[in-house]
Amino acid sequence: MTSTSTGKFSDSIADNIRNALKQSQSYMKRCFSKYMEKGKRVLKSPELRDEFERVMDDKNETLGTMFSSAQEAVVTPPYVTFTVRPTPGCWEFVKVNSVDLSDVKQISSAEYLKLKETIADENWSKDENALEVDFEAFDFSMPKLTLASSIGKGLNFVSKYITSKLSGSVDNAQPLVDYLLSLEYQGEKHMINETLNTAAKLQLALIVAEVSLSDLPRDTPYQSIELRFKEWGFERGWGDTVERVHETIRSLSEVLQAPDPQNLEKLFSKLPTIFKVVIFSPHGYFGQSDVLGLPDTGGQVVYILDQVRAMEEEL
The missing domain is CATH 1.20.120.1230 (Four Helix Bundle (Hemerythrin (Met), subunit A))
Known part of the structure; x- marks a missing residue:
């Protein structure tokens, strides 16, 4: 997940949103209070937009753009951190203080993922030995796709x-x-x-x-x-x-x-270029306690092993 600063929000996304929140402060206070009601959680785009549309009576183009392009938000009271995708391939991460709407800052993708991890397990998110996968090595020096119409045609x-x-x-x-x-x-x-x-x-x-x-x-x-x-x-x-x-x-x-x-x-x-395939199953991550040995866990393991055998035969 790469954080960039292109698209409609440009380099001053935090400033733009801060100014927009100031213009619609009373409406957005009500909106953020609704987000806070259930404590720590991840909100998906439909939930974000529905609440925004319910409380918003005036037209605020900047906020409208942000909420229409928001993919999800992490609620860690008193903060709501938005993942915004203004254009394909462009991701922005904005952290807003629901108590003080002038406290708005842009954060990195790494910081956002850390916040998201705290929802599942706060101790694990702070563990220096936690698994981290860096895909930077696959960012080759070939020309990059720049047109949205080219997505899927790599x-x-x-x-x-x-x-x-x-x-x-x-x-x-x-x-x-x-x-x-x-x-x-x-x-x-x-x-x-x-x-x-x-x-x-x-x-x-x-x-x-x-x-x-x-x-x-x-x-x-x-x-x-x-x-x-x-x-x-x-x-x-x-x-x-x-x-x-x-x-x-x-x-x-x-x-x-x-x-x-x-x-x-x-x-x-x-051309024969694939010799080893690694299948990584995240099963168990979503249920952190009392899952070992349950039928569903065992069934998932059997399923993965069956897939491996089928892939070996195919290759």
Whole structure:
């Protein structure tokens, strides 16, 4: 969850909301008192908006925008901390003192999550050894999506970006060759070896390999052609049958010859890049006491184990 300062609220979100609260102070006092009635809790957007609309008689554009884009709020009396999403990919966290509405400040996502954790277990939220997962390592240096219309189309965006880098001279495909050379698991290469260390060599070898497969039955196991393919520089990751090997070879040949996003996506879907899958089940977190050994807990464990076995068979 990343806190940014873009969108309608800009950098002065706390100041904007503070001024807006001042203009509608009596209404918002009633609204916040309703939020406080049940003590510590997490309020979802429908609850936030319903109460706001019930008490608000005048039009306040800033507050209206905040409540319409608020995803949830953490109530820790006397504070209400809002998670606001003014635009896709933009998150703001605003902490408001319900007693003194001029006490408004913007906080970080880490601070917000700490507040949220206090709802479940205040002691655990203060534990320095509590589990913390940092996804910053996955924030690669590739261009970022900036348009809301691009949400959900990340793979297509990346494919277009890579395609633009591969187009032109055959030498532009060298990064793709280097990537294929790097694909290995436990020291065993999966696509090509150093025999095919340039785009030109790989392109020629693909033509030879495709011709050699043309007369073989589609269900011929890869083991039947493994030695011959290894001599040419190919490793075992092309597929388990002649049919699948042929499909992967054709996909790569098309990418090298005339790169386009669709063929690139098709190629990457065939490459052996996933070898271990970790399934993390949060079951038990939501019921902190007297849950160990209950049928529901046991059922969840069995379900997860069944899913793991099914995934192993699929992969």
